[in-house]
Amino acid sequence: MKKLRRKVYMTAGYNTVSLGTGRKEFNPKKPRPGIEHYIKEAGQGVLKQIGGAKNVDESVIGNFMAGRFNKQGHVDGFIPMIDKGLSMKPAVHVEGACASGGLSLVTGIRSVLAETSEVVLSLGFEVQNTVKAIYGADILALAGWFQRRKEGHAYFFPGQFSDRAGAYYEKYGYERTRKGMARWYANAIENARLDPTAQEYQNTNPDPYATALKMQPNGKSFVDHLTVLDCSKVSDAASGITVCSEEGLKRIGVDKKDAVEVIGFGHAVRDITSDPTDLTELETIKFAAHQALENAGITIDQVGTVETHDCFSIAGILAVEALGLAAKGEGADYVAAGKTGRNGEMPFNTTGGLIGWGHPTGGTGVHQAVTIWQQLTGKAGKAQIEVSPERPYGLTINMGGDDVTVTSVVFKRGE
């Protein structure tokens, strides 16, 4: 991929609360806000920081399955509802399953690079608690190839990643892998407790690691190789961020120091109708993340923090390996040793990730960018980590389906 032909920035991120089990205000029996609420809150949250809708040239909205979760298609039509100032301006809906948010970001980046826009409002959302988990599993299964749905598990995606976890156990040992997965969960909870918008913010478990380690997978009620703690949450949430050029930054009146610069990005898709070559490897993540690093002209040891797509704890471990932080089969040990913790060698998912913060499928990619923006510009509140000048870069990895669509972005604080 060629070097970026002009500077691209992101700023003014905003997250709604990630609502679902774990949040005290969540009551599945009571009516809850719909997609309109989330789109509006996230959109207005961004607009307030950039001088209003008049400064926006174009909007991109990532969403996976409003068509089924909410029986609503044509979601780009909701953009002008955020603010009248967005009316009669371009808006586009992008979908790539759980990478829809990441697609929203890279679509914005491309638009700025193409100089068709200077300021892009990038949003992502999903409102999933409209159906019970067993039916939600059907809807999310559409991120896989429908021809394979029949032979798949009732909980289709947990089933897919359970197969990956099972293969990993068999190859590298059950106990050590489970230790890594339990640590992954514990880190997610620890980080989520520091972010008031996180779904697990109010989690009070004194020892999440012990809880996760003790819980054993049970294929009779769920899947063979994962427990519910290995899985991301069912979430209602939206996130938004501004993607802009240098000129755009001036227009919205945001200092470069309060923005992150997009240094490079990667974007790749694997054939949805074919099985992964190796269940213990995330090849598309590996490809796209390295493409992003290469595009940025840096190596992984210059990265200070990573937001990766831990829809399942095993996906977190496999991402560690895909990035080359640990050799194949040693990712679980790397995590178990605390190296991905907030004070570890490479802090991962510092606001909880998909397991701790939540996984509003179509919104996750944007949420990851918001977290990196917060961390690199010192706006992460209690969740703030120390970013050393030697390793000033942040990296996001957003995955759709079973390692099918991946976007990855490298960021650095604006200067």
Next chain:
Amino acid sequence: MTYDERLQNVSVMGAAGKMGSGILLLTAVEMADRSLLPENKGKTFVLNAIDVSDEGLAGLMNYLRVQVRKIAEKKAVWLRKMYADRDDLIENFDIIDEYIFDVMNIVRPTTAMGAAYGSTLVFEAVNENRALKVKLFSEIKQNNNKDVWFFTNTSSVPIHLIDKEAKLEGKVIGFHFYNPPAVQRLVELIRTDNTKDELVEFAYAYAKNLRKIIVPSNDFAGFIGNGHFMRDGLHGIKEAEALAKEKNMPLYKAIYMINKITQEYLVRPMGIFQLMDYVGIDVMQFILNVMDPFVKDEDLHSDLLNTMMEQGVKGGQYSSGAQKDGFLKYKGGKPVAVWDVHKQEYVDIDSFKDECDEMLGDLPDSAVAWKATLRMKNKDEVFTRFFNELKTMNTLGAQIAINYGKRSKAIGEKLVSDEVAQSKDDVNTVMLTGFFHAYGPINNYFD
């Protein structure tokens, strides 16, 4: 006849009632599950839901549809395997809908009792009326040319009398579910000297598939559960009456106090008066009337219950499961007032609560709430500490509680010595699982 053959044609009498609907649901699901097994493909399973009320049957079908969906959602993993050969059923949505249809398709709602004439198994969950039960069973027996077995859900009528009077020749067994059958795991199993072994074997297999816990009870009116509860309830009434007399205060205040003691001091899920309301004062009266003639050394009756019935205050539940007013009046499931039998009106608890609580005295620091004890691993230790502390206290509440605990134990022990229950453990299991007590009545806490 195999287990599955026996289940191919079943009838539930009183299917639209509170107990009957639960029994029908569980049986329909069990039958549907059997029908899905490879060896049973193509076989027809029929479950007659028989009731006198068309309206009740219409409600039953709605109840079934909602409940079967919930059950199906919980076992979607298994259902996907069972429907693996159905190419047209792909998503969980499809499979769950098909299963609901398959269960409903087994059920035949009808007001015609003749439907049971072709059954090989008949469940009975009609009113607690011996003559009615005998009449139904004997009519079915006379008109049914199959080898039909009878399962009665009676909670009080001796089974051997039903057997003898309906001429069932040992093909009857007591299979007593607890309310609500779909939730409560306890089943009291009552065989008579005459009951055939095959019925017992089938009953155990059926209970196991329904994930029920069986406690065998001997064939004495009231069996273990009501044998304990009825006496415990009557004791509560006597204590309230004695307290009112002793303290020269209105009975409603004493009812509030005894209810509070039995819940908070004895760490039970609800106070004894609330429990009587839950069961229903009318139902309790019915059961006492059945039991009383069979119990020679005790007088199982209460004037207060008779008065309540005369005044039309009966407790029980609405079909939604909400609590009807009885001794206590409920708001959002919580007691807010107590019935004054003299003035025939409810008196708000808030108007006299402080005065009564003061009379009872404070609970010690070691007190625990029933709910908090559910997951405690050191329950025994916690109860020992709490009840030991209660024993050292001179407050009115503590004294009544200790005596109540002793009386509850004595009732339990008498069930064993009278050979209603086969062991102390059986009595405790019934109270723990059927009444959700946190500890069994036969214990050493109050000695």
